[in-house]
Amino acid sequence: MITVPDPVRIELERLDGRWRQLPLDQALRAVPAVRALVQALADEVAAARGMPSAPVPDLGPAVALDQLRVMAFDAVQAGLGHRSPNDWPTCAAPSPDARSRSLEAASARKGMPPAQVSGRHTSCLGEPELS
Structure with a gap:
């Protein structure tokens, strides 16, 4: 079974808890940055797997953190999880x-x-x- 490293898991849990507490207007303002991070991870995963990049669909703020969690898992599965968290893409790079x-x-x-x-x-x- 593949799991994400503890620091990544802990940060995802922290972000998820915070995301659920955000008022809708703040969540809507944060969605572009979260989507940029999800897309950056998707692009890195695609490159690591030798596949072309593809746009991650915008499914709205309700699932933005779920998309981030999936991409973090995919990044680990693609062999990118050994990197320091400081080397991972940031929200808006x-x-x-x-x-x-x-x-x-x-x-x-x-x-x-x-x-x-x-x-x-x-x-x-x-x-x-x-x-």
Whole structure:
């Protein structure tokens, strides 16, 4: 039986719990970032299997995290699970400048100086999390 590594499983469970608590307007704003991550994983899985990339269907916010869970499983099954979570695609695959701006925005929202959130990134749901 193939399972996802514990850090991936734990993060998926955390995201799933958070996703279910999001008000609809916030979930709708987060869907494009989650879909971008799902598509990035799908593209990597296709490449690892020597297959052409195909678009992942947009099934709406109710199943976005289910699609992410499936793609994480497929990535592990395709042999991509041995990589560090830091090497996996991020929600929007931000550039270093965008990531810096995200850190600054996250620290401003939390009322912390940017130095206190170094080593963190913004999750698909717009919240700072450990990287």
